[in-house]
Amino acid sequence: MPSFTLRNIPESLLEGLRILSERERRSLNNELLVVLEEGLAAKAESAGSESLGPELQASLWMELCGKWEDERSAEAIIEDIRSARSMGREVSL
Numbered sequence: 001m002p003s004f005t006l007r008n009i010p011e012s013l014l015e016g017l018r019i020l021s022e023r024e025r026r027s028l029n030n031e032l033l034v035v036l037e038e039g040l041a042a043k044a045e046s047a048g049s050e051s052l053g054p055e056l057q058a059s060l061w062m063e064l065c066g067k068w069e070d071e072r073s074a075e076a077i078i079e080d081i082r083s084a085r086s087m088g089r090e091v092s093l
Contacts, residue, residue, distance in 0.1 A: 021031035052060075069076060 017031055021028045024031060
């Protein structure tokens, strides 16, 4: 299993991890893995496809290009896409 070294950890962060690991009865290493996994899952859930890098997104789109068939004209497809768009979410500044 791969490993890495984490340097320059702020003392307050390390102390918080130590407290959590004791509370959860885990080693410091296991607690850090749990915190990282939970944080990554939450970030991926909130980011959606943004969690994929631009290169990966582009390669996935390239794999799809030209693999679908549609009997409608390009203009009809474009009109369908435009008419299905929403105005977006409400934003208050």
